[in-house]
Amino acid sequence: xxxxxxxxxxxxxxxxxxxxxxxxxxxxxxxxxxxxxxxxxxxxxxxxxxxxxxxxxxxxxxxxxxxxxxxxxxxxxxxxxxxxxxxxxxxxxxxxxxxxxxxxxxxxxxxxxxxxxxxxxxxxxxxxxxxxxxxxxxxxxxxxxxxxxxxxxxxxxxxxxxxxxxxxxxxxxxxxxxxxxxxxxxxxxxxxxxxxxxxxxxxxxxxxxxxxxxxxxxxxxxxxxxxxxxxxxxxxxxxxxxxxxxxxxxxxxxxxxxxxxxxxxxxxxxxxxxxxxxxxxxxxxxxxxxxxxxxxxxxxxxxxxxxxxxxxxxxxxxxxxxxxxxxxxxxxxxxxxxxxxxxxxxxxxxxxxxxxxxxxxxxxxxxxxxxxxxxxxxxxxxxxxxxxxxxxxxxxxxxxxxxxxxxxxxxxxxxxxxxxxxxxxxxxxxxxxxxxxxxxxxxxxxxxxxxxxxxxxxxxxxxxxxxxxxxxxxxxxxxxxxxxxxxxxxxxxxxxxxxxxxxxxxxxxxxxxxxxxxxxxxxxxxxxxxxxxxxxxxxxxxxxxxxxxxxxxxxxxxxxxxxxxxxxxxxx
Numbered sequence: 001x002x003x004x005x006x007x008x009x010x011x012x013x014x015x016x017x018x019x020x021x022x023x024x025x026x027x028x029x030x031x032x033x034x035x036x037x038x039x040x041x042x043x044x045x046x047x048x049x050x051x052x053x054x055x056x057x058x059x060x061x062x063x064x065x066x067x068x069x070x071x072x073x074x075x076x077x078x079x080x081x082x083x084x085x086x087x088x089x090x091x092x093x094x095x096x097x098x099x100x101x102x103x104x105x106x107x108x109x110x111x112x113x114x115x116x117x118x119x120x121x122x123x124x125x126x127x128x129x130x131x132x133x134x135x136x137x138x139x140x141x142x143x144x145x146x147x148x149x150x151x152x153x154x155x156x157x158x159x160x161x162x163x164x165x166x167x168x169x170x171x172x173x174x175x176x177x178x179x180x181x182x183x184x185x186x187x188x189x190x191x192x193x194x195x196x197x198x199x200x201x202x203x204x205x206x207x208x209x210x211x212x213x214x215x216x217x218x219x220x221x222x223x224x225x226x227x228x229x230x231x232x233x234x235x236x237x238x239x240x241x242x243x244x245x246x247x248x249x250x251x252x253x254x255x256x257x258x259x260x261x262x263x264x265x266x267x268x269x270x271x272x273x274x275x276x277x278x279x280x281x282x283x284x285x286x287x288x289x290x291x292x293x294x295x296x297x298x299x300x301x302x303x304x305x306x307x308x309x310x311x312x313x314x315x316x317x318x319x320x321x322x323x324x325x326x327x328x329x330x331x332x333x334x335x336x337x338x339x340x341x342x343x344x345x346x347x348x349x350x351x352x353x354x355x356x357x358x359x360x361x362x363x364x365x366x367x368x369x370x371x372x373x374x375x376x377x378x379x380x381x382x383x384x385x386x387x388x389x390x391x392x393x394x395x396x397x398x399x400x401x402x403x404x405x406x407x408x409x410x411x412x413x414x415x416x417x418x419x420x421x422x423x424x425x426x427x428x429x430x431x432x433x434x435x436x437x438x439x440x441x442x443x444x445x446x447x448x449x450x451x452x453x454x455x456x457x458x459x460x461x462x463x464x465x466x467x468x469x470x471x472x473x474x475x476x477x478x479x480x481x482x483x484x485x486x487x488x489x490x491x492x493x494x495x496x497x498x499x500x501x502x503x504x505x506x507x508x509x510x511x512x513x514x515x516x517x518x519x520x521x522x523x524x525x526x527x528x529x530x531x532x533x534x535x536x537x538x539x540x541x542x543x544x545x546x547x548x549x550x551x552x553x554x555x556x557x558x559x560x561x562x563x564x565x566x567x568x569x570x571x572x
Contacts, residue, residue: 004063004222006033008530009547010244011068012226013191014198015084017293018170019226019244020068026246028062033061033068035087035098035132037170038241038248039232040294043127045110046168049097050077052160059094065199065222066191070094075160080188084230086169088155090184095160098134098168100125103151103408105354112146112154118177121146121156131171137180139164145162164206164470165472189393198225201265202556206563212283216527217559220552223531224261227549231292236279237272240291240549247545249292251304252277253361254550256309257497261553263316264560270313271325274306278332285339289358300358303379304340305501307386308332308448323397330393337386340379341407346430350414351375352383360442361497365476366429366483367440374436377425378445380415385448415446420457424464439483440490441468441476441498448501450508458509465502471524473499475537486536493534494525504557519558526555 007029012019017039024030024044034044050057050070059072070077075093082088087540100123121134121143134141134156145154158164162251165495167178199221203213213221227241240258255273262270277287280296289300310329314321321329344352353375354360357368360376368374387408394401394527413433419425425443427436446453447461468474473494477484485491499522506515525540531551532542 004065004219006063007546009063009219009223010036010226010475011063011079012244013081013084014194014228015230015238016081017229017232018045018085018087020079020087021245023245027248030265031058033070035168036228036244037125037128037130038244039128039130041127041292042246042248043125045100045123045125045128045132047099047101049099051097051157052086052093056097057094064192064249065218067188067226070096078131078184078188080184080191082167082182082187084144085171086167086178088137088180088184088187089158089166089168090164091158091160092163093160095158095164096166097155097157099153099155100145104149104154105398110154112143112156114143114146118175119210128170131173133167133169133170133171133175133178135167135178135180136164137167138162139166139458141166152555169242173294195222195225196264199395202261204264204560204563206406206559214559217556220526220531220556220559223547223552224258224549224556227547234280234291234296235276235293237276238269239276240273240553242549243533243545243547245545245547247548249290249295251277251290251302252287252354252359253305253497257500257550257557258553260309260312260316261556263313264318267313267317267319267321270317271321272311274310275328275332278336281332284343284437285335286343287336300317300356301339302359302361304336304382304386307389308382308501311385311389311392326393326397330390330397330399333386333390333393337383337390337404340383349375349430350410351380351418354379357490359433362440362442362476364488365440365442366437366481367442369483370434370436371429371432373430374427375419375430376427376436376442377415377419378442378448380411380419381446381449384411384415384452387411388452416457422460422480424460437483439478439481441465441474441502444468444492445498445501445505447509448506450505451510453509455510458511462509462511465506465518469514469521470494470537471521472525472537472540473532474502474518479537484537486538489534489544492537493543494522494537495534496522496548496551500554500558516562519562520545523555523558523562526551531555 009021010021016170018037033048035046059070062069068079077091102109122133145152202221203217259270259273280288289297340352355374357363364396387404390404444464476490477492503518525535529542532546533544
């Protein structure tokens with residue numbers, strides 16, 4: 001069994017839009033576990049209150065990937081997912097009160113009623129726009145507030161006096177009656193097998209000699225598995241959300257790291273994950289900033305790391321992509337590239353610019369302190385790699401596309417002529433040409449060019465990265481900088497994507513010893529503090545959202561790569 005902490009990771013399953021969690025809003029933790037949905041946003045629907053003899057209790061919570069348990073002296077309640085929209089509960093010696101909170105108005109709250117069709121109890125939620133059906137399989141339910149409006153209590157209680165079972169389903173409008181014939185323990189065993197299979201495939205060859213997976217690898221796999229949702233709303237393909245806490249979206253660069261982690265285990269899922277934002281590509285070729293069930297945002301974009309990422313997918317996939325798949329990716333990447341070339345370059349200027357830190361993914365990096373609209377070296381490096389990937393794809397598909405080679409030559413020349421100082425890369429104000437602050441790790445990201453960099457440039461960037469390196473990985477702002485903030489988002493903390501990009505670039509540039517240290521230290525942070533949104537650069541403590549999938553996916557990929565390097569050395 002893989003022990004988990006519900007305060008760190010929600011209890012959910014692959015494909016579900018619902019979870020059980022104490023996290024009910026932005027940095028908001030409740031004392032009781034809630035049933036939370038991520039359809040139309042993040043909404044706590046039901047408060048789960050354990051009780052015995054009418055008295056509320058605070059039992060111990062025990063969580064594994066397949067089952068969540070409330071354990072008290074003389075009783076327990078277990079919960080398991082039966083499919084992606086149903087949670088089965090079973091109680092012995094311990095009851096459970098399911099409470100809908102909030103006042104019912106014409107536009108907010110929840111309405112509870114008994115359905116004459118089959119006697120089921122149904123709760124409708126204005127916030128999620130969904131229904132929640134209670135089907136009692138054994139025992140007796142006490143229903144309070146059915147048909148009431150206003151601020152009245154609305155709850156369903158299963159008493160502790162007898163053993164009971166209950167199914168709670170998230171529905172759209174209607175569905176056939178719940179079939180509760182399956183044995184509870186059989187469902188638990190099926191969920192355990194499903195997770196074990198997923199984790200084993202995702203972890204590749206990182207297990208011990210007897211096949212046992214490391215606890216951190218299992219937890220990372222669970223973070224990925226539990227944050228995956230089925231197609232619904234604007235999410236047209238199976239998607240790995242950033243989290244089933246409050247960061248419950250797909251941003252148009254985080255999906256690349258999750259796709260890379262899936263490439264070997266499940267190439268179909270990896271390709272779907274990669275293409276998610278491209279389903280909402282606009283007429284200019286731009287990708288949305290983010291998407292989720294009921295929202296697609298275009299007010300910002302994200303950096304064009306997609307050419308680099310697809311090269312990673314091609315190298316890591318356990319099957320070759322078909323000609324049709326390559327054509328689709330080529331067409332999408334070409335339009336995304338043309339967006340940057342046509343709409344994000346000032347007249348007569350060869351290099352593209354960001355309009356805000358949010359466009360870079362490094363929202364509040366110190367590089368953006370003096371000006372928000374900047375020509376940034378990381379952007380040119382990413383776009384250069386994307387142009388090279390387009391050339392590769394064109395050659396594979398038998399296309400003649402000389403424009404990509406010409407544009408790549410122009411950008412590469414300008415990157416070194418205009419942004420390279422001899423001591424490092426600079427970002428420039430896109431309007432005035434004035435230099436931007438240069439202490440952020442962002443300015444060292446052209447290391448991602450790897451083997452395409454001149455040796456002296458790669459060595460200088462490696463030195464800069466080494467100066468950012470702490471016990472736990474590369475800090476986004478040096479800890480000695482007066483601008484450093486321990487919980488300053490991109491002004492100090494260690495992040496998975498920057499670490500992964502840097503590790504890859506260093507390794508391809510030949511700086512393998514430093515790449516090994518970057519990988520080792522970041523993985524140590526994950527093993528110590530879980531898969532948080534980011535980490536304190538000095539203490540290694542996890543910060544912000546504590547169940548972040550790109551942290552888990554980068555950890556898994558780096559762990560698999562490290563295991564294979566060790567295996568390769570052992571064979572020599």
